[in-house]
Amino acid sequence: xxxxxxxxxxxxxxxxxxxxxxxxxxxxxxxxxxxxxxxxxxxxxxxxxxxxxxxxxxxxxxxxxxxxxxxxxxxxxxx
Numbered sequence: 001x002x003x004x005x006x007x008x009x010x011x012x013x014x015x016x017x018x019x020x021x022x023x024x025x026x027x028x029x030x031x032x033x034x035x036x037x038x039x040x041x042x043x044x045x046x047x048x049x050x051x052x053x054x055x056x057x058x059x060x061x062x063x064x065x066x067x068x069x070x071x072x073x074x075x076x077x078x079x
Contacts, residue, residue, distance in 0.1 A: 009048040018054070033057075 010018070015026040027047065034044040037053065 008051055009045070010051055010054055011048055015049070015054075 012023060012026045012030060015021065015029055016023060019026070019029065021029060030047060030049050033049050033053065034046070038044050
């Protein structure tokens, strides 16, 4: 058996740690980023996001966009 190849995707637990989010917030963030990718014609997978995409964007922008898409501010309250 060979070495197991490292995944090219972050999952929800990776996003939770990277951005210090709760599980539901991390899923929301992934969903938001996947929508952005899909709008540009990329194939996306539920609950996963390409590492290259996440590492290339501003972390605060990714998290805040996830909140705005649900009509919430960064503090979690409705507008």
